[in-house]
Amino acid sequence: MDLLVxxxxxxxxxxxxxxxxxxxxxxxxxxxxxxxxxxxxxxGIPAGAALALARFPGRGLVVxxxxxxxxxxxxxxxxxxxxxxxxxxPLGGWEVLYTPAAIVIAQAVIASPIVVGITLxxxxxxxxxxxxxxxxxxxxRAQMVWMVLREARLPMLAAVMxxxxxxxxxxxxxxxxxxxxxxxxxxxxxxxxxxxGKGNFEVAIALSLLLLALVFLVNWALTSIQQRxxx
Amino acid sequence: xxxxxxxxxxxxxxxxxxxAAPSSVVILSTTTSTQDSGLLxxxxxxxxxxxxxxxxxxxxxxxxxxxxxxxxEADVTLxxxxxxxxxxxxxxxxxxxxxxxxxxxxxxGPGADPAGLRGEKKAAEALRRIAAAGARFVSRGxxxxxxxxxxxxxxxxxxxxxxxxxxxxxxxxxxxxxxADDRRAYTLADRATYLAFTRRIALEVLxxxxxxxxxxxxxxxxxxxxxxxxxxxxxxxxxxxxxxPGTQAVIGTFGVDTYGQALFVPIAGRTDEEFE
Numbered sequence: 233m234d235l236l237v238x239x240x241x242x243x244x245x246x247x248x249x250x251x252x253x254x255x256x257x258x259x260x261x262x263x264x265x266x267x268x269x270x271x272x273x274x275x276g277i278p279a280g281a282a283l284a285l286a287r288f289p290g291r292g293l294v295v296x297x298x299x300x301x302x303x304x305x306x307x308x309x310x311x312x313x314x315x316x317x318x319x320x321x322p323l324g325g326w327e328v329l330y331t332p333a334a335i336v337i338a339q340a341v342i343a344s345p346i347v348v349g350i351t352l353x354x355x356x357x358x359x360x361x362x363x364x365x366x367x368x369x370x371x372x373r374a375q376m377v378w379m380v381l382r383e384a385r386l387p388m389l390a391a392v393m394x395x396x397x398x399x400x401x402x403x404x405x406x407x408x409x410x411x412x413x414x415x416x417x418x419x420x421x422x423x424x425x426x427x428x429g430k431g432n433f434e435v436a437i438a439l440s441l442l443l444l445a446l447v448f449l450v451n452w453a454l455t456s457i458q459q460r461x462x463x
Numbered sequence: 464x465x466x467x468x469x470x471x472x473x474x475x476x477x478x479x480x481x482x483a484a485p486s487s488v489v490i491l492s493t494t495t496s497t498q499d500s501g502l503l504x505x506x507x508x509x510x511x512x513x514x515x516x517x518x519x520x521x522x523x524x525x526x527x528x529x530x531x532x533x534x535x536e537a538d539v540t541l542x543x544x545x546x547x548x549x550x551x552x553x554x555x556x557x558x559x560x561x562x563x564x565x566x567x568x569x570x571x572g573p574g575a576d577p578a579g580l581r582g583e584k585k586a587a588e589a590l591r592r593i594a595a596a597g598a599r600f601v602s603r604g605x606x607x608x609x610x611x612x613x614x615x616x617x618x619x620x621x622x623x624x625x626x627x628x629x630x631x632x633x634x635x636x637x638x639x640x641x642x643a644d645d646r647r648a649y650t651l652a653d654r655a656t657y658l659a660f661t662r663r664i665a666l667e668v669l670x671x672x673x674x675x676x677x678x679x680x681x682x683x684x685x686x687x688x689x690x691x692x693x694x695x696x697x698x699x700x701x702x703x704x705x706x707x708p709g710t711q712a713v714i715g716t717f718g719v720d721t722y723g724q725a726l727f728v729p730i731a732g733r734t735d736e737e738f739e
Contacts, residue, residue: 318534318536319535319536319690319691319692319693320534320535320536320690320691324691324692327488327692329536330490330519330521411519411520411521412522413519413520413521414504414507414520416519426498426499428637428638429495429499429635429636429637429638430499430501430637430659431637431656431659431660431662431663433663
């Protein structure tokens, strides 16, 4: 029990004292997972919308694949991205393994199916009559898709929250493709594993509290946008 | 297209992703104990400042550290499993293996000491007693340097350990110590990690000082033929840095201010035979 109290005290001390390493780890986690979320939105929203509106043979299979992908194990993604980015791998020429960019790639792969899946559900939640009405009123197909996406934007905020929440707290892929390198690719979660391994439980607890606070703040901001518009 | 994507990634990441030219990056594959003890956090910045090279430390078990290097995914390796290292050197995958430092392994166990190890000087005999008593023993089970040593000790004892009393954690030293402490079991640990955990665990050092418990760390360069893009020159510079008198002096005093004793003994220039 005192360990927990010590942890809270340590967290407060690390933050208030402006511990440079902790702040830079926090910032890196935010940048990496933020970038990966943006990329997954850029890829996932069009894909999800297309999948929701289009009808083609094998669609059921693709939708099932996306839904399974929403639970893609990070360590599996980490393993395959690592092998792709190895010097001897097909993308070895990029030389991005063990850099933040590698973590962004892996996390974007993890978050994309989540965004596709939630976008798909959100767009399908918009009544079919709404789409037909738009087309009847003379909207082009692109305009129709845009209006449908606007209509589905509140449920789609859930995609942002689920995607970001999933990857900022993810550890397997970050560890494998980033390497947990001090000052370069050490994120909140990989630092936590390291500090636990070192026996520095107070620091590990402090980092967990920071992670929880960060996830809460981001979700709070998104939720307040969602709820304001929903009223 | 891909280049542009990477450029965008770089911009998004801003200053946190230094776009280093290939030849200025040295990938060091090493064991977790050198990182968990904090030694590399002290040495690497000195090397980087002196050479202008950037080091990426990949801390994994010794087995994996050597396997990565053999594929050309690293430029230099710091490991602690002499028998395994010599196999890689003999295969031509690793070059120029040189001793850097040592510390020692200790056999830990609960204070109650059900197998009666206290007072025993020989590690292999200690393991034989654990097996005879059927007392719980937690193994790393992860092909790390510590695990490799533990297996060599069982072999020396002429035994093949097996469940139910033999437990494989499959995890790092820290987690394994936690499990052994919780189960009131025996285990083999490197002294540096044990010292870092003395505040948290009740396990006691029961056997120490046997020459079989010596933990030798060596540095090896990666053969450039192992794969494309191996930075052999950078790897060689890091190996030479680890053996330089100034670095060796730092190693010899590391840990004194935290634990009241040095965690490693520098031994650059010595040979394996001197420790057998």
